[in-house]
Amino acid sequence: MEYSRRALLRAGGALGLGALAGCSAPSDGSTTTATGGAGSTSLGVEPVASGFVSPVDVAVGGGETLVADQVGVLYRLGAGGRERVLDLRTATVNVSGYDERGLLGVALHPDFPDTEEAYAYYSAPRREGTPDGYDHTSVLAAFDWTDGVFDPASERVLLEIPEPQSNHNGGALAFGSDGYLYVGVGDGGGANDTGRGHVSDWYEANAGGNGQDTATNRLGSVLRIDVDATEGERPYGIPESNPLADAAYPEQYAWGFRNPWRLSFDEVGLLVADVGQNRYEEVNLVERGGNYGWNVREGRHCFAAAAPSEPPESCPSETPDGTRLRDPVIEYPHRGDGVAGIAVVGGHVYRGEALDGLRGAYVFADWQADGRVFVATPKGESWPTRVAPVDGLGGYVTAFGKDAEGELLVCTNETGTVSGSSGSVVRLAAE
Template structure:
């Protein structure tokens, strides 16, 4: 992703100088309004509620700059090392001695870079200290099995790192999964290991707008044509996948295009299917699916066993959902809590579609225009569990692509939409994050922000405001 066009191209950078689109394109041209509201809370109807216990603002401690478009960060479990994935194809290593000259991994000759394509995500195996296994998610030119009229191929690969964890062997690449991508946008990119040891992979709906057009299959909902978000049989698009990368069903990577005429999955797998995946036994869907009904899940995070997934909206609303196994999160029937492109819509599938499963509403929603919490493309974050900002403990901190010096903080509740407010970045630190691309949480619970601003692309730690 080059992040220099408009927000329809990925993270949708709506204003002038920065890169565009990684998070995935809403169509509204309206940028965020009201960057200084400290206690506004977004709800389905745009109502506001005070969130009293959170800090008034936070600061940012800059650890490294000079990145082009830093999109993800992973943390070594056994050393003071941070691995920063840059969209253009390199993974850099940052340690106590600063940013190292030699990258951990250089895939610039392999990766296809566009407004929403490139090197999109990185995850380290839970036993990285012992096995040095790292996983990356990137976009490649069309490969075998990708139709001629498709844009590119989604690739999930594994690399083996050196004993000190500072470099990956480029010749050690083992392709885990390939998925044909019909358009160049809505590619998601998150890869992360859950507390169960399985690898979770976010996959967008295949691009274009409204989950329709070439590469978008028919589904059960007739009011809006398409699409991949509501289908779990034809392809792996519009879903969160769950894979067992510590076991192999075969040695050949699977092309995630769907089923053959006799109903068998096309291709073979270099991973196993967790036994409790919703369709592990076959039948109603492809076995990789964990949850579905997503447009462009841009960043996922676990907190104490709960999976939070931020999904970029189309034309009106951004959302974050608490995701559970087998859940249907509504796209393209709904956008957030609202009917998409229809005056009314169902809250569940028909009885003949997986038993009439409910369409699960998000826990966070905000509009594309208005004062306070608003923006163009949601950037998923993490729940704060560090010690530097005790008033932030337990809050979900996230942002919008067009950050303009603002973060957001949501207070989890047991039901309904979570109270959400602007969390301003104080003083000159606000200039560091004109755009926010991603977040990371270190093993000690402290939060990191990847973004661009006055110092270019940078890695920053969230700290108390001075």
């Protein structure tokens, strides 16, 4: 069954939109935003590929452009259209309608194709070691490139992460300039970071908090691993500079996230978009060992699980050991003038040549596209952000990518669900 945008928003609770996108609760308004155009550039789109169900990630390298379709299929884009290069539909959970599971991320090895590997993050049925009552297991796996396709039989599982609920799975993958693979992992789902599978943390005012826990699981964190090493029975290495390299879960690089939906690297650093719950969406400039606040804070504001729409006036700004809870560099409300939306979709800093008005800006969007992208200037602790209308950008934005020339690709679909064949990849272009 397909849903219109209006029906999806009206039925958000029933369809799970409160989990991915938060609820459409009134906010205090925008604190860091302004409306306006994209510099001197009027934006439109150029079609790149179509016929997907729900494209959610793009990986480029070694002359190849790959697109992950949420249903479990990885495609390669070429002059002749798209070609299926990996089919994981028998390995993933069945997804349909509104669903946050499936094939969620893809990355090519930095030395591809000399190192013939791609990495995929997908939602599998419950595997051994996943507790009773949990929904599924998130899997990070490597696949070998053979004769122009990735061989499913070559799968090398790197991580299996038990997921209590069906939502907040993260799944973003990206290699940094250090050669390590960074992985965004959500808080485990549900609402408020509480309930089944959500452990107690140091902040007693909210009864739970995987985002604030680093000792019990990997949920609510950005991980960093060395895919070119192994350590004992572990099929990957732990970088010595990881902040918790000697802890129970040494993969963790930063934490305090709800549902990191897309991450990217630029000379300004690691940018992680984190989907909010009731009131604010955020983008974080992430540093090693940083704590980004969830579920003590939502954006720059206090959060209360008991009354998510009526947060307390005060809350901690640091942990009991004195670690600062870091504010995002970008924040926007669910309602208000200027930039507003319901679920952030992380993008990239633009370093291409075709769009002079965007050069050096961080370009991202809201899932509820409304024919626009957001353009932020990397400056100071709170980046000025404006709306840039995009002619021809319809439906829902699900992800961004870059092509081999550094031009921005946008993944969309028309339904906001994992159904049909309205998914497309377009390129931002000057009109």
